[in-house]
Amino acid sequence: xxxxxxxxxxxxxxxxxxxxxxxxxxxxxxxxxxxxxxxxxxxxxxxxxxxxxxxxxxxxxxxxxxxxxxxxxxxxxxxxxxxxxxxxxxxxxxxxxxxxxxxxxxxxxxxxxxxxxxxxxxxxxxxxxxxxxxxxxxxxxxxxxxxxxxxxxxxxxxxxxxxxxxxxxxxxxxxxxxxxxxxxxxxxxxxxxxxxxxxxxxxxxxxxxxxxxxxxxxxxxxxxxxxxxxxxxxxxxxxxxxxxxxxxxxxxxxxxxxxxxxxxxxxxxxxxxxxxxxxxxxxxxxxxxxxxxxxxxxxxxxxxxxxxxxxxxxxxxxxxxxxxxxxxxxxxxxxxxxxxxxxxxxxxxxxxxxxxxxxxxxxxxxxxxxxxxxxxxxxxxxxxxxxxxxxxxxxxxxxxxxxxxxxxxxxxxxxxxxxxxxxxxxxxxxxxxxxxxxxxxxxxxxxxxxxxxxxxxxxxxxxxxxxxxxxxxxxxxxxxxxxxxxxxxxxxxxxxxxxxxxxxxxxxxxxxxxxxxxxxxxxxxxxxxxxxxxxxxxxxxxxxxxxxxxxxxxxxxxxxxxxxxxxxxxxxxxxxxxxxxxxxxxxxxxxxxxxxxxxxxxxxxxxxxxxxxxxxxxxxxxxxxxxxxxxxxxxxxxxxxxxxxxxxxxxxxxxxxxxxxxxxxxxxxxxxxxxxxxxxxxxxxxxxxxxxxxxxxxxxxxxxxxxxxxxxxxxxxxxxxxxxxxxxxxxxxxxxxxxxxxxxxxxxxxxxxxxxxxxxxxxxxxxxxxxxxxxxxxxxxxxxxxxxxxxxxxxxxxxxxxxxxxxxx
Numbered sequence: 169x170x171x172x173x174x175x176x177x178x179x180x181x182x183x184x185x186x187x188x189x190x191x192x193x194x195x196x197x198x199x200x201x202x203x204x205x206x207x208x209x210x211x212x213x214x215x216x217x218x219x220x221x222x223x224x225x226x227x228x229x230x231x232x233x234x235x236x237x238x239x240x241x242x243x244x245x246x247x248x249x250x251x252x253x254x255x256x257x258x259x260x261x262x263x264x265x266x267x268x269x270x271x272x273x274x275x276x277x278x279x280x281x282x283x284x285x286x287x288x289x290x291x292x293x294x295x296x297x298x299x300x301x302x303x304x305x306x307x308x309x310x311x312x313x314x315x316x317x318x319x320x321x322x323x324x325x326x327x328x329x330x331x332x333x334x335x336x337x338x339x340x341x342x343x344x345x346x347x348x349x350x351x352x353x354x355x356x357x358x359x360x361x362x363x364x365x366x367x368x369x370x371x372x373x374x375x376x377x378x379x380x381x382x383x384x385x386x387x388x389x390x391x392x393x394x395x396x397x398x399x400x401x402x403x404x405x406x407x408x409x410x411x412x413x414x415x416x417x418x419x420x421x422x423x424x425x426x427x428x429x430x431x432x433x434x435x436x437x438x439x440x441x442x443x444x445x446x447x448x449x450x451x452x453x454x455x456x457x458x459x460x461x462x463x464x465x466x467x468x469x470x471x472x473x474x475x476x477x478x479x480x481x482x483x484x485x486x487x488x489x490x491x492x493x494x495x496x497x498x499x500x501x502x503x504x505x506x507x508x509x510x511x512x513x514x515x516x517x518x519x520x521x522x523x524x525x526x527x528x529x530x531x532x533x534x535x536x537x538x539x540x541x542x543x544x545x546x547x548x549x550x551x552x553x554x555x556x557x558x559x560x561x562x563x564x565x566x567x568x569x570x571x572x573x574x575x576x577x578x579x580x581x582x583x584x585x586x587x588x589x590x591x592x593x594x595x596x597x598x599x600x601x602x603x604x605x606x607x608x609x610x611x612x613x614x615x616x617x618x619x620x621x622x623x624x625x626x627x628x629x630x631x632x633x634x635x636x637x638x639x640x641x642x643x644x645x646x647x648x649x650x651x652x653x654x655x656x657x658x659x660x661x662x663x664x665x666x667x668x669x670x671x672x673x674x675x676x677x678x679x680x681x682x683x684x685x686x687x688x689x690x691x692x693x694x695x696x697x698x699x700x701x702x703x704x705x706x707x708x709x710x711x712x713x714x715x716x717x718x719x720x721x722x723x724x725x726x727x728x729x730x731x732x733x734x735x736x737x738x739x740x741x742x743x744x745x746x747x748x749x750x751x752x753x754x755x756x757x758x759x760x761x762x763x764x765x766x767x768x769x770x771x772x773x774x775x776x777x778x779x780x781x782x783x784x785x786x787x788x789x790x791x792x793x794x795x796x797x798x799x800x801x802x803x804x805x806x807x808x809x810x811x812x813x814x815x816x817x818x819x820x821x822x823x824x825x826x827x828x829x830x831x832x833x834x835x836x837x838x839x840x841x842x843x844x845x846x847x848x849x850x851x852x853x854x855x856x857x858x859x860x861x862x863x864x865x866x867x868x869x870x871x872x873x874x875x876x877x878x879x880x881x882x883x884x885x886x887x888x889x890x891x892x893x894x895x896x897x898x899x900x901x902x903x904x905x906x907x908x909x910x911x912x913x914x915x916x917x918x919x920x921x922x923x924x925x926x927x928x929x930x931x932x933x934x935x936x937x938x939x940x941x942x943x944x945x946x947x948x949x950x951x952x953x954x955x956x957x958x959x960x961x962x963x964x965x966x967x968x969x970x971x972x973x974x975x976x977x
Contacts, residue, residue: 883917
């Protein structure tokens with residue numbers, strides 16, 4: 169009861185309840201007044217109507233008798249009749265006027281609120297109606313007013329009592345039907361802001377089985393829906409707040425004027441500033457002096473127009489450290505689209521910028537010498553050309569290559585070679601001006617760019633200075649090394665206005681300097697350009713030679729020196745181009761090595777040779793070995809063993825019918841993988857020969873260390889065995905040494921019988937040369953094999969040719 173009465177009191181005191189009661193009272197009062205006014209008006213009209221009725225009654229009932237009394241001049245009777253009239257409730261005064269003058273009167277004439285009537289007095293005399301006077305009756309409305317006032321007071325009192333009862337009853341209904349639930353709702357709202365786990369709002373009222381949901385139920389449902397929505401949004405806000413608080417990015421919030429009102433912990437962690445340090449300050453104050461004014465203006469112009477600005481800016485931490493940030497700034501709008509906040513999300517990208525700078529440096533500078541690389545060198549040349557064109561001067565480009573650097577790498581190791589390159593780079597930098605550039609193109613190739621040269625003769629002076637600096641001894645790891653350089657020089661604008669062509673010109677001139685001998689320089693000439701163009705044309709055609717089926721494989725017989733029988737065939741590559749004609753192997757094979765085409769071409773030669781040899785055997789001819797030259801690149805590519813095994817399986821050629829020829833250049837590195845490859849081939853049954861023995865860095869260690877089957881004496885020794893005792897002695901010594909090592913020996917380039925007889929006399933096993941046959945096509949070699957079958961051997965040919973060569977054939 170206490171709680172209930174307390175709630176009633178609250179309802180009674182509530183402004184809403186008071187407004188309800190006042191509204192009821194006012195409305196009831198207005199209605200009462202209106203109804204009372206209408207009622208009084210009706211009553212007033214009724215009173216007037218009653219007075220009129222009395223007047224009519226007088227007309228009909230008293231007028232005749234009064235006329236009689238006046239006719240006979242019965243004053244007493246007239247007065248009695250007038251008194252009788254004044255006794256009526258509404259009449260105060262009655263009088264009879266004769267000839268316009270008052271003759272008899274009874275009563276007091278009222279001063280105000282009177283009502284009157286005048287009736288003519290007539291008398292029938294001798295058939296004629298005579299007007300003998302006038303009856304005047306005057307009544308008062310005071311009684312009417314008194315009666316109406318009593319009635320008004322009664323009505324007002326009754327309606328007032330009724331209004332009060334209605335108001336109290338309405339207040340009760342308001343509380344019972346609505347007020348108490350409003351109070352419950354208020355209490356729920358008060359508790360909702362304080363209690364997290366508050367249950368949903370429920371109307372505390374009894375419900376019958378026939379209860380239909382009403383507005384309060386709808387209100388309760390709407391409130392509970394709102395509560396759920398608010399809780400979901402609160403959860404979302406909590407998640408958002410947690411996300412912002414734990415975000416790895418700095419988050420700042422400003423007011424509409426750009427003053428900081430919030431920062432997350434990451435901002436404090438990165439910058440060192442707390443919210444107290446920066447509250448009310450502008451974010452720009454943290455980058456003061458680090459952001460250009462035009463950038464700041466662009467930022468504000470973008471975000472004030474409702475856009476989002478993104479970019480990278482420098483900031484300064486509380487300790488003074490400068491760091492990079494990826495910044496995204498955008499406005500926060502209210503429901504009307506007005507800006508109320510700005511939010512800044514910053515990511516510390518200092519480490520990434522550092523990596524980018526490193527990558528940029530790595531992309532433009534050589535990792536070993538820290539010199540500009542090819543990419544940056546081209547840019548420097550282009551810049552120098554623009555300046556030279558404007559200032560009417562020259563640009564000198566020098567292409568420098570270290571002489572015999574490969575020997576240093578091969579003999580002393582790559583580590584020492586790298587140290588040598590670093591020291592060489594230092595010397596080159598010491599020879600030039602600050603505005604000049606020294607770049608490393610790769611390996612032992614350097615580029616020197618000299619911009620702003622007024623006299624081209626100065627290029628020669630600088631070249632000599634560079635050669636002199638490079639010729640001085642290098643002291644590395646306790647070793648004294650000597651190395652020289654070759655320099656090719658080209659000049660802008662005389663030689664070209666293209667950085668690429670200038671570099672190519674300098675490269676061509678450098679190779680010309682090498683051809684002249686080490687430790688020299690050479691200026692580019694048009695002749696060199698023509699040679700370079702020819703090389704480019706050959707290179708372009710060579711790249712399509714295999715797919716256009718321009719390559720051919722010719723075979724030169726290798727003959728047993730005693731019997732004259734053909735025991736092997738060396739496959740020799742030929743190229744017949746529709747544009748260039750027949751191109752010498754000495755021209756295109758080194759080029760194929762340089763541009764990397766030797767691998768597919770070498771595979772084609774190997775496959776073609778094996779298939780051709782197997783075709784000879786399948787046609788019933790005596791099996792002969794086929795010899796194929798293998799390049800250094802094929803061995804260093806790492807899969808030559810698998811390639812040979814695959815080709816042998818594919819063609820069906822026995823492994824002992826294949827002989828792989830290598831040069832001494834392959835063995836200079838003394839790499840373990842080369843020896844392993846040769847051992848694998850040897851175990852497969854493939855024969856291995858060393859070609860052009862005696863022309864390179866010949867070493868007996870090679871013959872002992874590697875599994876060779878055949879040694880081929882270079883034709884430069886065979887050519888002069890008859891005329892030069894030294895060559896004859898060397899050839900005889902090589903044959904004897906090879907036999908001691910259980911190697912077979914082939915003499916290359918045998919063109920005369922005298923050469924053949926000398927070699928035979930010294931025990932040579934096999935010979936090869938124009939004395940027997942020049943290289944021929946596969947069909948031509950088949951005919952040679954057929955001649956062998958018909959004549960028994962080629963020994964007869966040897967006897968017939970005597971000292972003449974077969975080159976004429």
